[in-house]
Amino acid sequence: MKKGILAIVGRPNVGKSTVFNRLIGERKSIVEDTPGVTRDRIYGTVEWLTREFQLIDTGGIQIEDQPFQQEIQMQVEIAIEEADCILFLVNGRDGVTSDDQFIARMLQRSNKPIILGVNKIDDHSLSYNLYDFYSLGVGDPIAVSGVHGIGIGDILDKAVALMPQDDIDAYEGMTSFCLIGRPNVGKSSLVNAILRQERVIVSDVEGTTRDAIDTPFRRDGKDYVIIDTAGIRKRGKIYENVEKYSIMRAMSAIERSDVVLVVLDGESGLREQDKHVAGYAHEAGKGVILVYNKWDTVEKDTHTMATIEKKLRAQFLYLSYAPIVFVSALKRQRIDQLLPLIDQVHDNAALRIQTNILNEVIMDAQLMDPPKPHNGKRLKIYYASQVSVCPPTIVLFVNDPQLLHFSYKRFLENRLREAFGFEGTTIRIIARERS
Numbered sequence: 001m002k003k004g005i006l007a008i009v010g011r012p013n014v015g016k017s018t019v020f021n022r023l024i025g026e027r028k029s030i031v032e033d034t035p036g037v038t039r040d041r042i043y044g045t046v047e048w049l050t051r052e053f054q055l056i057d058t059g060g061i062q063i064e065d066q067p068f069q070q071e072i073q074m075q076v077e078i079a080i081e082e083a084d085c086i087l088f089l090v091n092g093r094d095g096v097t098s099d100d101q102f103i104a105r106m107l108q109r110s111n112k113p114i115i116l117g118v119n120k121i122d123d124h125s126l127s128y129n130l131y132d133f134y135s136l137g138v139g140d141p142i143a144v145s146g147v148h149g150i151g152i153g154d155i156l157d158k159a160v161a162l163m164p165q166d167d168i169d170a171y172e173g174m175t176s177f178c179l180i181g182r183p184n185v186g187k188s189s190l191v192n193a194i195l196r197q198e199r200v201i202v203s204d205v206e207g208t209t210r211d212a213i214d215t216p217f218r219r220d221g222k223d224y225v226i227i228d229t230a231g232i233r234k235r236g237k238i239y240e241n242v243e244k245y246s247i248m249r250a251m252s253a254i255e256r257s258d259v260v261l262v263v264l265d266g267e268s269g270l271r272e273q274d275k276h277v278a279g280y281a282h283e284a285g286k287g288v289i290l291v292y293n294k295w296d297t298v299e300k301d302t303h304t305m306a307t308i309e310k311k312l313r314a315q316f317l318y319l320s321y322a323p324i325v326f327v328s329a330l331k332r333q334r335i336d337q338l339l340p341l342i343d344q345v346h347d348n349a350a351l352r353i354q355t356n357i358l359n360e361v362i363m364d365a366q367l368m369d370p371p372k373p374h375n376g377k378r379l380k381i382y383y384a385s386q387v388s389v390c391p392p393t394i395v396l397f398v399n400d401p402q403l404l405h406f407s408y409k410r411f412l413e414n415r416l417r418e419a420f421g422f423e424g425t426t427i428r429i430i431a432r433e434r435s
């Protein structure tokens with residue numbers, strides 16, 4: 001599903017990250033923490049009424065040693081390129097500044113819908129400050145207080161109204177996947193190896209410029225689409241070198257994919273950045289496959305594969321469910337295993353378990369291995385229900401949700417995997433009090 005994107009722009013200290021956190025608000029509590037992943041909070045999902053869209057805080061994208069004007073210009077350009085709608089944030093206490101005017105002029109030249117948020121209007125006594133901002137020529141100012149949560153609903157209402165209404169899934173019935181990984185691990189080589197001669201010129205799939213580089217193709221009667229992670233390469237500016245920007249691109253591609261191939265480089269070995277990249281795929285709840293590329297460069301004996309697999313498992317503890325494939329894009333080694341594996345992982349993520357069978361497994365597990373009491377209280381699971389797929393999400397109705405400890409959750413997860421497989425997908429387990 002293609003979701004709309006809202007980008008926040010504005011000069012430093014107007015409150016972008018404060019407002020960003022407000023806008024993504026409740027969602028944060030659902031997403032489980034992934035150890036080892038430093039959260040670059042510039043990308044998130046917003047849920048409002050029945051709609052979902054993506055949010056980018058361009059203020060988090062920075063280039064080192066750049067003059068301020070150039071930096072802000074890059075942020076605004078990225079916002080204009082990536083987003084369907086832009087939230088231009090200003091500081092209501094400073095009045096209109098020349099930097100605000102600079103940003104406003106750039107935004108006016110784009111054809112993107114703009115929401116003008118005047119932040120730090122913490123109470124009514126300050127709202128007379130609003131009127132100044134009409135002079136920016138980007139529409140009606142909305143009074144906001146990121147700190148007090150004022151005006152957030154107004155922004156969301158307006159964003160939803162301005163977002164393209166095409167909630168139709170352009171890739172319905174297709175399996176979408178992307179390849180992510182640091183530069184030079186072999187992503188483009190793998191794409192070419194997977195596509196062989198079947199590369200289809202994109203013309204009949206609608207979408208914005210952003211989507212036009214996705215590549216749909218058909219193989220053995222099945223439809224796939226490779227989601228592109230490339231970003232802006234125009235006017236000689238290659239923002240790919242800005243790490244946060246490439247992370248943002250990767251996250252946007254992950255969001256639109258059913259399955260994510262995390263590509264690792266067998267020649268140069270593992271780096272810290274590989275773990276971050278893999279962490280995003282895990283957090284997004286997508287199907288994940290670890291693809292260990294450049295296998296041709298690895299000196300091997302009979303134990304090599306097992307040794308490397310063990311090493312990878314130790315490095316990617318939270319991805320214990322992800323299958324690992326050792327490939328060579330160059331020699332086409334095991335390339336033909338990738339699509340069947342992608343299908344399989346997608347099917348696993350979309351698996352719906354019959355309620356009675358699910359309950360049998362959970363109740364058996366509880367009976368054989370009951371939760372240990374904590375402070376004299378013991379978790380009691382009454383009933384389990386799978387509430388969604390992609391990833392499979394299971395709600396346990398219990399006496400007290402606080403009593404579901406991480407270790408017991410892990411135990412139940414393992415039981416579910418023994419019973420139903422679920423290879424390649426995370427499983428979310430949520431406890432709710434039985435009402």
Ligand code: GDP
Pocket residue numbers: 010011012013014015016017018019059119120121122144145146147148
């Ligand atoms: P950014 O640089 O635009 O991302 O700005 P931040 O979100 O980091 O905020 C800059 C400063 O302004 C911080 O000290 C915030 O606490 C403060 N701030 C943000 N929103 C508000 C607000 O609504 N009211 C007030 N009084 N201060 C705010």
Ligand code: GDP
Pocket residue numbers: 181182183184185186187188189190293294295296297327328329330331
């Ligand atoms: P990307 O930046 O991740 O898209 O990486 P590229 O696909 O551009 O590949 C980077 C370099 O690695 C190029 O020189 C490729 O020829 C090389 N490369 C890619 N896959 C393989 C492989 O399987 N084996 C070997 N030996 N080299 C590879």
